[in-house]
Amino acid sequence: MTDQSAPALKEIFNVERLQHIAREMSAVYPAFDAKGFLKHAKAGLAQLSVMQRMARVSESLHAVIPLEYAQTLKLLYALAPRLNSAFVSLFLPHYVASYGQADFKRSMAALKYFTTFGSAEFAIRHFLLNDFARTLAVMQAWSLDDNEHVRRLTSEGSRPRLPWSFRLAEVQANPELCASILNNLKADSSLYVRKSVANHLNDITKDHPDWVLDLIEGWNLDNPHTAWIARHALRSLIKQGNTRALTIMGAGAKADVKIQHLSVTPAVITLGERITLSFSLESTAATAQKLVVDYAIDYVKSAGHSAAKVFKLKAFTLGAGEQQRISREQHIRELTTRKHYPGKHTVHVMVNGERLGSADFVLRD
16 A cells, blocks of 8 residues: 555545434434534545544444444444445444443344444454353354355454454454354355455464465366466465475475576666566476466665565466566565665566576666
């Protein structure tokens, strides 16, 4: 995410959106104190992050609705389909996580309902934190649900390293706890679900790569949905040149290719400009071979040394004697996750985990 995009995301919960929530809440609950809600929700709004603003909405509703939890939930059920943004609806499961811990069964039903409007992935983690075994049992049953949003919640909500949330220490230490969920979803028909399963597994590779490899090696990769999950789940290991991961993808053998016409242009750039990496791969094998092609950039760091960042290029089958031309453009700009420093940057082409060629470009002040 760039610095420029962060304020736009934050503004999803702007004053106009708060007014929309107040109007719709008043429509389902005529006694709603809209004025009090807006005063509470807008206090210090400019200084709050997007997730803090989301939390503020549920806190503000709780502050002005003088009803019991079960009664308030009925109002929120009616409010959910009236909201004009899926992301904004995240405050609904946040309300459940904040005020429904003592009413487990009712809260689980609410999360199952609210996740169909956006996602309850952040909220359900608080139930996992407070009552892991009971919550996980519910999620295991949900992994067989007819609704793709509910199935996806079981994988996304139990990810050990979910972005924008705390880590689930129990799952991080023992991924076997979620194995039944992952196995139930390994051939899911929904791309929305498959992306979550792949991301869950990729999280696990950071701590237990062999566990993920063992699991996927036991799957039927002839199923295209399962193969898709495997390919994306193993992306970090493939970038690292892990032999087992490459073998699962059919590219574990040394590539019989020659790299030709490798270039990075322009040779000198300033921050904010783009480079183009281009090269050809020519097969020297007598039979077709599966290739996984990536590239790495040695970024200059503040102390003057360099550190490599690997990027995916493509995976394909190259026939005997065939040649494939490959090109990729990359924008060299500041990111919240990467600061650039002037100097010589080296770009390496990697085929089946092996570096086959390199070229340089210079980032000037």
